[in-house]
Each structure stands twice: as structure tokens, then as C-alpha cells.
Amino acid sequence: MTIDDYLLSHIDDEGDQLARLYRDAHVRLLRPRMLSGHLQGRILKMMVRIHQPKRILEIGTYTAYATLCLAEALPENGEIHTIEKDDEMEDFIREQIELSGFQDKIRVHIGDALDVIPQLDGLFDMVFIDADKRLYSEYYDLIFDKVCPGGVILADNTLWSGKVVEEIHPGDKQTLGILHFNEKIKHDTRVEKVILPLRDGLTVIYKLTSPPSK
């Protein structure tokens, strides 16, 4: 038994629907590795349990795997807005949301997050950034004022398979995007931050309730 097997056998199950979604994604989709999966899915759900957000924004839906994990712990009156640029994923996403029974909690936006975010009203208590690695800084700037003080921003893949400490190929825009984002967060005094060395790196960012003293 590997440590990963041990770990997965000692945490909550992902449940039948997510296990089926995971299998379907591997049969029907080209890049199933992009979905959060069992461990990260349970962590996202636990974050919602602990932080108790009422409104969540997810940037990058893909199969809705993470969306459904977040929805599991969301209170009855809570809502998740999730944005996906690839319109070919829409049928898969809507099918999974219907099957989950969480359709009343989830609003799917098909479009580019850079266009959709400015159109979203209201504040979010939690944001999960998990879309184009080249644009993490842009997403962050767009959502920052839409996150309530005391809100949490999660950013996935911030260790980018260890490429953040390797020599960078100048054409590798994704690694450059992640490096730029990590530097930006490091120096942002409006937030507290920690990178969890989970899977591909998950940065947890807490928006301070009062502005930093100069």
C-alpha cells in the first residue's frame, strides 16, 4: 500500500456520484487530470465546513468535480457561481449538476472569466481560482474587491509540478504566470497567505478585515 492509498482509505469517501464523474471524465474527456479528485475535493469541502461561506466563486469549472465538493458543505441558502470558458464542457457540467441535486445552489456561467467576473454582483466569501495559469494575477485583481473582508481565496496549482523552482523556459507562459502570481501574493499586505504543498500546491489567502497599517 502506498502512502496515497493509505491516505485515501482514511479520509471520507468521495461518494458514488463523484467516483462515477471521475470515471466518466477519464473515458469521455481529453484532460481528466485537470479535475480536483478525491483528496483535494474532500479538502475543499472541509474548507467550506470550516469557513462557512454563503457565496462562493469558482474560476474554471471543467467537469464540476470541485463545484460539487464545495456545494456539499454549503448551507441551504448558499450559492456557488462557477465560470467555464470551454462551451464544449457545458453539457457535461449541467448533467453532473442535475445528477447531484445541487442545481438550486449552483449558477454556471459559460464564458471567459475576464468578461464574466466584472458582471457579477455582490460579494463572495470564498473564491477558488483554478483556470488559465497565465492569467492568475488578472483573475486575482478582478476578484479582489468582490471578496468580503475576512473572505478566503484559494488558488490551485501554485507549485505547478515543481516548475516554480526549476529553470524557466522563456516561452513557458504558464510557469511565468504562476511565478508572477506567487510573487504578487507574497508582497500583498492586504492578505495573509500560506501555500499548502498539497497535490500541485494550493495557496490559501485570507483577506484582512482591516487595511494594513503603513
Ligand SMILES: C[S@@+](CC[C@H](N)C(=O)[O-])C[C@H]1O[C@@H](n2cnc3c(N)ncnc32)[C@H](O)[C@@H]1O
Ligand atoms: C484545472 S481545470 C478546472 C478544474 C476544476 N476546478 C476542478 O477542480 O475539478 C481549468 C478549467 O478552466 C477553464 N478556463 C481556462 N481559462 C478560463 C477563463 N479565462 N475563464 C473561464 N474558464 C477558463 C478551462 O477550460 C478548464 O476547464
